[in-house]
Amino acid sequence: MKNQLSFIVAASFLLLAACTTGTISPTLPPSQPAETVTPPPEKPLTKSIHKRVQWSALTGWTDDDLLPAWQAFLKSCTVLSKQPVWKENCKAATSLQKPNNTTLRNFFESYFTPYQIINTDNSEEGLVTGYYEPLLKGSRKPSSRYRYPIYATPSELLTIDLGAAYPELKDLRLRGRLDGRKIVPYYSRAEIMTNPKILNGYEILWVEDEVELFFLHIQGSGRVVFDNGQMIKIGFSDQNGHPYNSIGKLLVQRGELPLEKASMQGIKQWGQQNPSKLPALLQQNARYVFFRELPADLSGPIGALGVPLTAGRSIAIDPLSIPQGAPVFLATTWPNTNKPLNRLMVAQDVGSAIKGGIRADFFWGFGHEAGNQAGKMKQSGKMWVLMPRSYTAPVLTRQ
Numbered sequence: 001m002k003n004q005l006s007f008i009v010a011a012s013f014l015l016l017a018a019c020t021t022g023t024i025s026p027t028l029p030p031s032q033p034a035e036t037v038t039p040p041p042e043k044p045l046t047k048s049i050h051k052r053v054q055w056s057a058l059t060g061w062t063d064d065d066l067l068p069a070w071q072a073f074l075k076s077c078t079v080l081s082k083q084p085v086w087k088e089n090c091k092a093a094t095s096l097q098k099p100n101n102t103t104l105r106n107f108f109e110s111y112f113t114p115y116q117i118i119n120t121d122n123s124e125e126g127l128v129t130g131y132y133e134p135l136l137k138g139s140r141k142p143s144s145r146y147r148y149p150i151y152a153t154p155s156e157l158l159t160i161d162l163g164a165a166y167p168e169l170k171d172l173r174l175r176g177r178l179d180g181r182k183i184v185p186y187y188s189r190a191e192i193m194t195n196p197k198i199l200n201g202y203e204i205l206w207v208e209d210e211v212e213l214f215f216l217h218i219q220g221s222g223r224v225v226f227d228n229g230q231m232i233k234i235g236f237s238d239q240n241g242h243p244y245n246s247i248g249k250l251l252v253q254r255g256e257l258p259l260e261k262a263s264m265q266g267i268k269q270w271g272q273q274n275p276s277k278l279p280a281l282l283q284q285n286a287r288y289v290f291f292r293e294l295p296a297d298l299s300g301p302i303g304a305l306g307v308p309l310t311a312g313r314s315i316a317i318d319p320l321s322i323p324q325g326a327p328v329f330l331a332t333t334w335p336n337t338n339k340p341l342n343r344l345m346v347a348q349d350v351g352s353a354i355k356g357g358i359r360a361d362f363f364w365g366f367g368h369e370a371g372n373q374a375g376k377m378k379q380s381g382k383m384w385v386l387m388p389r390s391y392t393a394p395v396l397t398r399q
Helices: 002-015 067-080 084-095 101-111 189-194 210-219 247-253 264-273 278-282 368-376
Strands: 048-052 112-119 126-133 135-139 148-151 158-161 173-179 182-184 203-207 221-225 231-239 289-294 314-316 327-333 340-349 359-366 378-388
Touching: 067 084, 067 101, 067 340, 084 101, 084 378, 101 112, 126 210, 126 221, 126 368, 135 210, 148 210, 148 289, 189 278, 203 210, 203 231, 203 289, 210 221, 210 264, 210 278, 210 289, 247 264, 247 278, 264 368, 327 359, 340 359, 340 378, 359 368
Parallel strands: 126 359, 135 221, 314 340
Antiparallel strands: 048 112, 112 378, 126 378, 135 203, 148 203, 158 173, 173 182, 221 231, 231 289, 314 359, 327 340, 327 378
C-alpha cells in the first residue's frame, strides 16, 4: 500500500503541479459566498512552534490602536463562531458596545493567551511582504486599447482531490484537464498567451495594460474602471495548478535588475523599457489565475477565510503555522525604513508564496499608495498569535 501511495503521489506530481491555494489572495468559488461559508477544518500546525508568553513580551502591544483590529476580528467571527474553540471569544467580542482602547485591551487580555511564533529552526524572525488591491482600466468589450482579457474559470478545468481516496493527501489538490481519457496538466501561462483561443468564451473583461494584468494575477483581486467611471470588483476564482515562478528573481539572476530594484515598481519599469522582451518574461511564470466578479458593496476583497479583508489589519499567513481567523500581533517596520510598525492584525488570507512559520503578507488596501507600500515591503518581523484560553499549543520538537 505504501509503495502504491508513493507511486500515485509521484505520478500526480509528474502530471500536474500541486497547489492548495491561490496565487496571493485566494477566495471562495462563486457557489460559496462569504455569508454561507463553512468553517475551514482545523489543520495540524506543523510549520511553527507556539511558545506561550506574557503580554509584556509583545513589542508595542500597549501603544496600538486596537479598534480597527477588533472590527476586523468581528468579521472573522462570522466564520469562527461556528467552531467550539472560538465560540466564547466571538460571543464576547460581539457583545462589546462602543469600546475604547482600554476596553479592548482588557477584552483581549482576558479572553486570549499570546503565543510567540517560532520557526522550526528555532529562529524568532521571518519575512513580511505586502499586497494590495490594484486598479486597472478596462472594458466589457475588446478593442485596440483594451485587448488583454481577464478570464473566468473554464469549465474544463478539473480539481482533483486525492484526499477522497487517500486521507494522507487530504490537503493536496491537483489541477488538470481531460485529453481523451487521460488527465493532463492544464494549460500554462505561455500556452494561454500564445493561443488565447483556448479560453474563447470565458472572457469577463478586457484591460489595457499587460503588466498590470500580470500583477493582478499576483495580487489575486482588484478593481477595473470603465471609461464611463463605472467600477467593477473582481476576485480570485481558481488557478491553473502550475507552480508560481518569480519573474523578479529571474531578472536578478539574468543580471537585468539589481536585487534592490526587483520590486513590483522595478519590474513595471523594466517592462516599459523592454516591451519586446516582456511577453517572454511573463510566460516564465506558468501559473495563471481566473477571476469572478464580486458584489459592488463589499468593503474589501474576499480572503481565504471567506470574509472581506481590512486594509492595514488583515494578513495572509501559512495555515499550517497560524489558524485562519486568529488575531496576530505583528512587530515589523514600515517598507524600506527602520520605523516600527507594531500592530494587531487578523489572519484572514493565505497565499502560495506565504509558507513557513514566521511569514506574513500585509494587506495594504486599495489604490496607488497601497500599491506603493506593498511593492516596497520586504521586512523582517516577529509574530505572536492570540488564541482562546482553552487552546492547547501543538507539541513540536525543536530541530
